[in-house]
Amino acid sequence: MKSDRLLSILLLLQTHGQLPAVELAARLEVSARTIMRDVEALSAAGVPVYTERGRGGGIALMPGYRTDVTGLTADEAKALFVLVTDRAHTDLGLGPAIGSALRKVMAALPAPHRDAADLVSRRILVDPVRWRSDPPPPTDLGVLQEAVFTDRRLRLRYRRGRDGQERSYTLDPYGLVNKAGVWYLVADHNGQARLFRADRILSTSLADEPVQRRKGVELADVWDELRRNVDEMPDGIPVVVRVRRTALQWFLPLYRSDMTAPPPTVGLVSEGDEEWVEFQLRFTTLGSAQPLLAFANDLEVVSPPELRDDLARKATATAALYT
Known part of the structure; x- marks a missing residue:
């Protein structure tokens, strides 16, 4: 919208001083001619903006024309600009908004803090996605947000x-949480707190009835409860498996959450024309690893030996039913 663009021009000039029309146009993804028309509109509205022609010229505000917000300390200003990668904002449909919001905040900072905040934004970046892990498939969060x-x-x-x-569920949602690059829906199911990975949701629809959350309980409370439950779970049993590359499209969606750090892909083994990828997993019990049998000869458990023996017995018993 034009009003948003006019405000962005004003804030960019407050932050950076004089800027060429072509640079403003590039930042706001419009033409230089549009920028000049916007400058005329700002001037007509009483904003003391002017242009200088020729080499080294550009668009600027009269000295002293600034919007200032007091009350922020230097450390508070820096904290606002320790940036997280914009993947989460993009997932929520807010990718373009984060840049605009930061421009507005930067322009509103007290002048003594502005340079330090700008330096922090260019020197520190937080990327919450685990190194070399396969990112989950893109998730449409629209219905969940609604x-x-x-x-x-x-x-x-x-x-x-x-x-x-x-499985099908009817849920009372509290909110969405992004944990290490993965989106989770936090909700009550039959009055009990549950966690649902967004990339495992197959279909969604809104019910007509209003949500029935527990009284006085907020998203942060439920998330803290669920997070502690996961953190306090027993370490479980480490399991190493190797999977045919041709079966990864079925294996990864099912067992990505059971993979452990360091990176899930720890090796590549070739046998003839076959390629196997090795993964480190963790299961709470040997019994919870039994569904690995569903991959038949596309997956081999490398360790521990007791799980290999257990799966071998079950495979032999299953084969005996068909002889």
């Missing part, structure tokens, strides 16, 4: 991670 912001119940079809089974 349920969260309009306080409505949510129906979804979900593929469980522990066994790959599909």
